[in-house]
Amino acid sequence: MGLTETQPGLSLGFSSHQSTSSSNSIQSVPLQLLDQKGDKIRVENGDDREEDEKFNLLGHSICLKRQRDGFGVNPNPSNYYSLQECASPFDYCDIVTSTTHKSLRGPRGGIIFYRKGTKLRKQGVHHTDEGSNNYDLEEKINFAVFPSLQGGPHNNYIAALAIALKQVATPEYKAYMNQVKRNAQALANALLRRKCRLVTGGTDNHLLLWDLTGLGITGKNFEKVCELADITLNKTAIFGDNGALSLRGVRIGTPAMTTRGCVETDFETIADFLLRAAQITASVQREHGKFQKDFMQGLQNNKDIVELRNRVEKFAYQFEMPGYD
Template sequence: MENRWHRVLHLRNGFRWSGSSLKVSNRDGVQCGLGDNQPLCVADPDVFWIMEKEKQRQFKGIELIASENFVCRAVMEALGSHLTNKYSEGMPGVRYYGGNQYIDEIETLCCERALAAFGLDSENWGVNVQPYSCTSANFAIYTGLLLPGDRIMGLDTPSGGNTSHGYYTPNGRKVSGASIFFESLPYKVNPQTGYIDYDKLEEKALDFRPKILICGGSSYPREWEYAKFRLIADKCGAVLMCDMAQISGLVAAKECANPFDYCDIVTSTTHKSLRGPRGGIIFYRKGLKPRKRGLLLSQGDGSDKYDFEEEINFAVFPALQGGPHNNHIAALAIALKQVATPEYKAYMQQVKKNAQALASALLSRKCRLVTGGTDNHLLLWDLRTLGLTGKNFEVVCEMCHITLNKIAIFDDNGTITPGGVRIGTPAMTSRGCLENDFQTIAGFLLRAAHITSTVQRVHGKLQKAFLGGLQNNKDIVDLQSGIENFATRFAMPGFDA
């Protein structure tokens, strides 16, 4: 009945129905076109079938990329919703477009849930949920608080840092925008232990005097000692910023050290371990500065209050971005509601247990892990002791329906080789895998390593010859079948049965 009356209303206003399509005509009967109201499989079968193949790849494979996860149905529904139609430049209550009263409600709710998820008081912390990614969030911090050419310091990318914290290649090429527009100097891990060398970090920071000191990285399997970072930042007069993109889920669940206890600014992605939509988020201190802290950035006027809020919000918009993605913000609000539940805490506890089970299984088979294990959701496997390269191993794993990523690892002389892989447990934990399942996964990984070693021995490590040796390989076919049988036992969040 509702559908019939909707059609009557549309006809009175010049709309015309044609099957499943809704079209509009002017008074002369010329069609203006509102597009088809067809499902994707009808409107664009080419895209639809590629998407279906990707859905099957996810379902039939083992996802071990540490920065990936599977969102729930509600998050996907929000992402694919009518909210994508609305332009909302500006902040809630001060938009540049009209018609944003409900968008303001959604963004305000998302901000409230973000603070609640991490146990933060709105009197002391503010949040911006508009960044399109964590890289965008980080660059907003630099743009808001620094002048071009000012200094920043973060963990070296080959040591496990993120390129958005600044990175030069060995030949001096500036890879990161942070290094193009600002001056960056990295600190590093000890090449023998894989742990951050805090003594050398302090020495470098006091010589370099960065205005922003960054903790957090993409591939560091151990705890961050935020108290040490705080002391160093205070000694050199730096703002202390944490990029917790990898570990934000663990932070929210109180399963790792809390950067909010020591840092001035905290950024994160909203996917990865947080299990929300892809995007970024910024938390910043508000209110009075504690007397025990040293001088911080933007204190030149003698104020005893943090003044991050205006600079950071202005940097996000209008300095760097256009309108926020309202469908993403709604999806993030949904994910953050889940983050604040006991079920989510149990999930993150299982993520850590699974990472430790996987690490133990590999170590028991004489595999070498950087730092000898993990404190969080990821581990770094040094394949050089097996005579393998991370690139070749990654290719074999992908052919067998395991996805992970190659990673550079420091050797004893400090040179960089792509000799390892990064492995994470959040995604498969979301599918219901437990410790015993990750022991099975360790067995799959070792079989893939054996295949890689055999093909390298017969055909060599060079890419063309190596790839040729993988064609019609019976061992790969057998392993692929075993992995598919294993993976399809576990449900996919958000997928139809």
């Protein structure tokens, strides 16, 4: 069980009666968000059938208040867990997966953790169900990786991941991640002062989720304007979206520019760039419409985008690009 596609659970294995992005060997049942008040989200199984729940798929931003048996989780900020900068999923989950090329700054790929040994429902209390009391995840996961999915070991990736994990243990990396979080909070506060709406009202990690509803623009159109202005971010679903073709949110992260040397004051400037891109998007939508074909025509030879791109490039040239120094 995991969140449905539009709320947004696509990367965790969304499945419907018409299509699936998860394994065909398991049945994925989507959960629906019913309402959102402050930082509390209520969910409900949208299917009328009784489901035999085997495990839950949870994104890293889920805050777990109680332990369940057999969780699967797909966390993004694995580095925060290693530095004890946020609540760890390892206290609640039997399987934890993470990318390694984002805030971990390692090679492009993923990493899997799983429980071994005797099952524990609560600390000091063993399972009493019939059958084995030991976890049987190791053989299944290893077989799923190789030979099921991977043709052979990627030694270059393994070596690069070892270096990245070694760097995580250094004081320099901890200082970097603290700066990443401060920069994200600085960017969030800067956008909030500019009357922008953020999902959850801010951030506790390296990511921001910007709700563009109040600006009357779509995430896809805003993403395209930012791309033409040399700003990289991505559209994403937020609570209440009706479908993947009309998303009203964008996701913004601070690790890349922090790596290049940006601090809090620099993200004030970045907030100005983002707001200007949103204003350009709204202007083009008003004149040409929000549908992609019409909207893209309005972007051709757009002087406002050229002016914004020149400002962005002039700002970015101040900071070194890793690997080119």
